[in-house]
Amino acid sequence: xxxxxxxxxxxxxxxxxxxxxxxxxxxxxxxxxxxxxxxxxxxxxxxxxxxxxxxxxxxxxxxxxxxxxxxxxxxxxxxxxxxxxxxxxxxxxxxxxxxxxxxxxxxxxxxxxxxxxxxxxxxxxxxxxxxxxxxxxxxxxxxxxxxxxxxxxxxxxxxxxxxxxxxxxxxxxxxxxxxxxxxxxxxxxxxxxxxxxxxxxxxxxxxxxxxxxxxxxxxxxxxxxxxxxxxxxxxxxxxxxxxxxxxxxxxxxxxxxxxxxxxxxxxxxxxxxxxxxxxxxxxxxxxxxxxxxxxxxxxxxxxxxxxxxxxxxxxxxxxxxxxxxxxx
Ligand SMILES: [Zn+2]
Numbered sequence: 001x002x003x004x005x006x007x008x009x010x011x012x013x014x015x016x017x018x019x020x021x022x023x024x025x026x027x028x029x030x031x032x033x034x035x036x037x038x039x040x041x042x043x044x045x046x047x048x049x050x051x052x053x054x055x056x057x058x059x060x061x062x063x064x065x066x067x068x069x070x071x072x073x074x075x076x077x078x079x080x081x082x083x084x085x086x087x088x089x090x091x092x093x094x095x096x097x098x099x100x101x102x103x104x105x106x107x108x109x110x111x112x113x114x115x116x117x118x119x120x121x122x123x124x125x126x127x128x129x130x131x132x133x134x135x136x137x138x139x140x141x142x143x144x145x146x147x148x149x150x151x152x153x154x155x156x157x158x159x160x161x162x163x164x165x166x167x168x169x170x171x172x173x174x175x176x177x178x179x180x181x182x183x184x185x186x187x188x189x190x191x192x193x194x195x196x197x198x199x200x201x202x203x204x205x206x207x208x209x210x211x212x213x214x215x216x217x218x219x220x221x222x223x224x225x226x227x228x229x230x231x232x233x234x235x236x237x238x239x240x241x242x243x244x245x246x247x248x249x250x251x252x253x254x255x256x257x258x259x260x261x262x263x264x265x266x267x268x269x270x271x272x273x274x275x276x277x278x279x280x281x282x283x284x285x286x287x288x289x290x291x292x293x294x295x296x297x298x299x300x301x302x303x304x305x306x307x308x309x310x311x312x313x314x315x316x317x318x319x320x321x322x323x324x325x326x327x328x
Pocket of ligand 1: 070078079154213
């Protein structure tokens with residue numbers, strides 16, 4: 001039954017994927033068509049079709065990221081779009097190169113942030129993010145999935161920690177079933193996990209350090225996905241600056257964001273850098289997921305390096321009484 005459905009949706013799916021800008025993706029898709037697998041959106045299947053899936057050979061992806069202000073040139077869904085792009089990119093490689101069958105769930109716009117005062121952000125407490133992630137994973141484990149990948153495409157450590165804590169909890173209770181590899185990606189330098197940084201990205205990083213939010217990194221990533229999503233005036237936006245160690249101060253972050261809401265230099269963004277960045281993240285996910293599925297040497301990908309700091313877990317135990325926002 002599954003194979004019949006694959007046949008029917010091949011054409012439609014490959015057109016969708018071909019809109020991705022990377023030429024390499026096109027080659028993968030053509031290869032993919034020969035093989036018969038194509039990633040499936042889980043919520044479009046019936047319960048019976050899901051029950052028939054070979055859970056030993058399948059991987060399920062779900063993105064958890066916020067609807068959040070990303071400066072004046074990027075959409076609120078920037079992190080969700082990134083999560084979706086990186087997941088699809090990784091799923092194509094996992095199906096094509098490794099023979100796994102991949103599924104993905106609708107994105108969950110539930111995420112936590114250390115600074116949520118800026119206008120246009122929908123953030124949740126760490127406790128809420130933890131609870132949603134834990135209960136979501138429990139449901140998916142009851143479907144029978146053994147390899148669940150949470151793509152937490154929002155770099156804030158408090159979000160990473162809330163998701164990783166939920167994973168730790170379910171893995172301890174049900175046996176190892178889930179991983180969230182992006183905490184390790186965002187702190188790969190500190191964790192000493194080496195991965196190839198494309199030359200044009202490292203050059204850009206040297207020239208424009210301290211790019212944390214809606215700067216050249218994210219603007220480039222979105223340009224590579226769909227140029228139409230980036231407002232045309234982005235090259236005129238002034239750089240805002242803050243150093244990494246100042247990022248622990250909410251006051252300093254908000255001051256640096258000013259009237260614009262970004263931290264970094266969006267004006268220098270370009271599509272080529274974005275393509276390289278999107279590819280780099282997907283490759284990292286593939287590397288972590290393959291090790292996770294094989295259950296060998298995967299533990300280094302399980303946590304952000306700040307996970308070990310107990311004070312950063314405090315938000316998991318408190319409920320915010322009121323949400324404070326800047327109004328317009
Ligand atoms: Zn973002």
